[in-house]
Amino acid sequence: MVKQLFEWDYSSYPGAKRYPHLFKPIQIGNLMIPNRIKYAATEDNLNTHDGFVTDADVAYIRERAKGVVGGICTMQGVYMDRKRQGQGYVGQAAAWDDQFIPGLKRLADAIHEEKAIAGFQLMHCGRVGAVEVEYCQGPSVVPQRLRIFRPVQEMTREDIKQCVKEHVEAARRGLEAGFDVMEISGIVGYLVSNFISSYTNRRKDEYGGDIRGRMRFAVEIIQEVKKICGKDVPLGIRLCAEELLDDVRGNTPEESMISYQIAEEAGVDYISVTAGWQESIVPVISRDVPMGSWIHLAKRAKEHVKVPIQMAYRLFRPDLPNKAIGEGALDMWEMCRPMIADPHMPKKVLEGREEDIRHCVACNLCLARLFRDAPMTCYINPVCAHESDPRYASPPPAEEKKRVMIVGGGPAGLECAYMAARRGHDVHVYEKRKELGGEILEASKAPYGDEELMTCIHYQKAQCEKAGVTFHLGTEVTADRIREEMPDSVVLATGPTFSKIRTKGGDQPCVVNVLDVLSGKVQVGEKVVVWGNRKPGIGVALYLAKQKKKVTLIGRDRSAGFDINPSFKWRYMIYLAQNGVTLYNDCDIEEVGEGEVMVKTYDGYRFPVRCEHVVVTEREGNENLKQVVQEEGIELFVIGDALVPRNLSSAVHDGYRIGIRI
Amino acid sequence: MAFDAEKEITKLWRNLHNAQSEIQRTWYRWRQAALDGAGSAVNALEVSLKAAEVTGKEIGKGMLPRLNWLKGEEAWLMNLANQIAGQWINHGAVVTVGKGEQPFEVFIKWERCPWPTFAKEYGVRMEEDVLCCDRILQSMLVDVNVFFNVHYEIETLKAIPRGEGVCLRRLHRVKQGE
Numbered sequence: 078m079v080k081q082l083f084e085w086d087y088s089s090y091p092g093a094k095r096y097p098h099l100f101k102p103i104q105i106g107n108l109m110i111p112n113r114i115k116y117a118a119t120e121d122n123l124n125t126h127d128g129f130v131t132d133a134d135v136a137y138i139r140e141r142a143k144g145v146v147g148g149i150c151t152m153q154g155v156y157m158d159r160k161r162q163g164q165g166y167v168g169q170a171a172a173w174d175d176q177f178i179p180g181l182k183r184l185a186d187a188i189h190e191e192k193a194i195a196g197f198q199l200m201h202c203g204r205v206g207a208v209e210v211e212y213c214q215g216p217s218v219v220p221q222r223l224r225i226f227r228p229v230q231e232m233t234r235e236d237i238k239q240c241v242k243e244h245v246e247a248a249r250r251g252l253e254a255g256f257d258v259m260e261i262s263g264i265v266g267y268l269v270s271n272f273i274s275s276y277t278n279r280r281k282d283e284y285g286g287d288i289r290g291r292m293r294f295a296v297e298i299i300q301e302v303k304k305i306c307g308k309d310v311p312l313g314i315r316l317c318a319e320e321l322l323d324d325v326r327g328n329t330p331e332e333s334m335i336s337y338q339i340a341e342e343a344g345v346d347y348i349s350v351t352a353g354w355q356e357s358i359v360p361v362i363s364r365d366v367p368m369g370s371w372i373h374l375a376k377r378a379k380e381h382v383k384v385p386i387q388m389a390y391r392l393f394r395p396d397l398p399n400k401a402i403g404e405g406a407l408d409m410w411e412m413c414r415p416m417i418a419d420p421h422m423p424k425k426v427l428e429g430r431e432e433d434i435r436h437c438v439a440c441n442l443c444l445a446r447l448f449r450d451a452p453m454t455c456y457i458n459p460v461c462a463h464e465s466d467p468r469y470a471s472p473p474p475a476e477e478k479k480r481v482m483i484v485g486g487g488p489a490g491l492e493c494a495y496m497a498a499r500r501g502h503d504v505h506v507y508e509k510r511k512e513l514g515g516e517i518l519e520a521s522k523a524p525y526g527d528e529e530l531m532t533c534i535h536y537q538k539a540q541c542e543k544a545g546v547t548f549h550l551g552t553e554v555t556a557d558r559i560r561e562e563m564p565d566s567v568v569l570a571t572g573p574t575f576s577k578i579r580t581k582g583g584d585q586p587c588v589v590n591v592l593d594v595l596s597g598k599v600q601v602g603e604k605v606v607v608w609g610n611r612k613p614g615i616g617v618a619l620y621l622a623k624q625k626k627k628v629t630l631i632g633r634d635r636s637a638g639f640d641i642n643p644s645f646k647w648r649y650m651i652y653l654a655q656n657g658v659t660l661y662n663d664c665d666i667e668e669v670g671e672g673e674v675m676v677k678t679y680d681g682y683r684f685p686v687r688c689e690h691v692v693v694t695e696r697e698g699n700e701n702l703k704q705v706v707q708e709e710g711i712e713l714f715v716i717g718d719a720l721v722p723r724n725l726s727s728a729v730h731d732g733y734r735i736g737i738r739i
Numbered sequence: 740m741a742f743d744a745e746k747e748i749t750k751l752w753r754n755l756h757n758a759q760s761e762i763q764r765t766w767y768r769w770r771q772a773a774l775d776g777a778g779s780a781v782n783a784l785e786v787s788l789k790a791a792e793v794t795g796k797e798i799g800k801g802m803l804p805r806l807n808w809l810k811g812e813e814a815w816l817m818n819l820a821n822q823i824a825g826q827w828i829n830h831g832a833v834v835t836v837g838k839g840e841q842p843f844e845v846f847i848k849w850e851r852c853p854w855p856t857f858a859k860e861y862g863v864r865m866e867e868d869v870l871c872c873d874r875i876l877q878s879m880l881v882d883v884n885v886f887f888n889v890h891y892e893i894e895t896l897k898a899i900p901r902g903e904g905v906c907l908r909r910l911h912r913v914k915q916g917e
Binding site for chain 2: 683
């Protein structure tokens, strides 16, 4: 008898007609899942440092449960050992004792209250674990490539047996808490994957050797956990289809497929396909990897096993999984980051409200924060991890309706505009250009996926329109206009001013602005100096290098990309090198001369660099209009790059914070 | 634009050489501090060798992110040898790397090295300099061997401090059973 937990009828929804494959049921084990959507387990660092579930985590997961509209919502992986060697994140939930069951039950209950299926994940972080203790565990002592991880202790046979037992005990606690689906994490460098990989498993005993030996640990966990799950609770495993560890002699793709077959033989009811490890040097999920790049891995998995195949990994648009499922290359669409950026993403797809989706821009800030022991934050979604704070996540209507003038139609201004308008204010956005988007219009021209940045503007524009914001395009705000209109509040979201090269020759025609270059208004010569080594400089340097120009990037920061999060920055450093961009950090331009600039290092060395143009990307705050607003006694807010030049994320977060405060 | 290239390079060169000299001086100052702290019972060579071991292990760990197997073992080996050479080049030595006649064998040759000069300056025996270099090199390989699941060794064939004109070292894969 197939078990069905909740009744869902999608037939009247436009999304079900547009994406029919996403909203049809699927049987996994003995459980009928109403649709093909799953929020995949994602750490959020929101729980207490000793593993107890918090209100913040419950609120976070409840929103994702709403979003999956009847699908599977998986809580973050739990660590299972009292010694905490399996703990990979400071705020990771624990399940090593019955005292954790009440907290886990709160998560399961929250998911069920949204009529979704509650997924529970067992995750011993192995080689990347032991965040709070001295040594992590692994099958063999293979030194860490990344020094942030702990030294490895080789597990004895007794340790292995104990670890299997801990999986079973944790699974029991998950079941007692009310979870409906059980999942084992065997990916990205966590313990199960450490045993499976030839890179980290050098054992000579029955847990090492060929892929069958290396799978033994996984098989024992699967078989033992399966026993406790019984027939009604499906058991799945997340496994690497490609480790992308060829540089350190990891598994071949063929071995990975054998691991899938062995897992299936051992009794799993589904497999979630993943690619890469945290130690891989191949980019997998960042913006520079085109969407849909990894579907071939799901397809390959389908060719090797019969159990349903699930996958996340750069499937940010519903058309991609819908097509893959229709073609038989995939069975379920998993999401982590798209639902961090917009927890209700699939719900909006179902309701035919795709314009309301706040799309993830694949910047990996969320991961960078987790690895640095900070709570989850989203670059593009200011509400992420604040779901438990109603005044922040769902701010009340304004007590007094105000006429709000927002100067600037970029990401900061637009974010502020729709939030203020939703709260009842009469909001007017003034944009001197005839198009909304601010500097993102130009920034999105940079290569390696930056066109995805425009999704933020599309979302904000749609929200502004729905909230009744009035746009005044092609209208430059002057002091006279402010005095004439005398609004109750002014929000300056004008973007930055671009710095002048305040040295000899800095005013020559060969010195041009980054926005003019990216928009195509200015054509530059074959040899170009870009001044400023933060993201705008890196973006335009790569844009020009792609046109085969000889680019030299000069900046005052000690390392380039100071404003890019570390989980993405390494990609840019590689691209700069691959595209032949010469990089001089810790330097400034001392003089602009005929066909060259004089570069001066921080410690006083000087050298000339030949160039035909100098592209200015260095920015400063924008003080224009501030004085007149203050003189008139009008409430004033300065946000985004106008306040301090930073990045898109800061603009969006600034805009939101002021939008809920006016 | 007024630019005196010779002047800029001279400044840069002088500072580089000063920085390089500080590396060796710092080593020997700390050696002296360790010996003074440990008292007369301690064997100076043992202290130096322990420091060499710690240093070598650290350098070896630092090499892990920069080594990879993508182009096969021979390319990996040359990369490893060049990284070893690079360590001494940064200190002011002149070092070259050449393939050996045997597979998986390279020779690293130090034609000039600042370390013996500083050993002399600080009153340290020449043989200690040789043994410390050996220990650093061997310790570097510990984590590299485990990480890549290989077995490489390095042996000293000639040494400047022994009056042999150059330091010559053979880095090679150890055959199974050796």
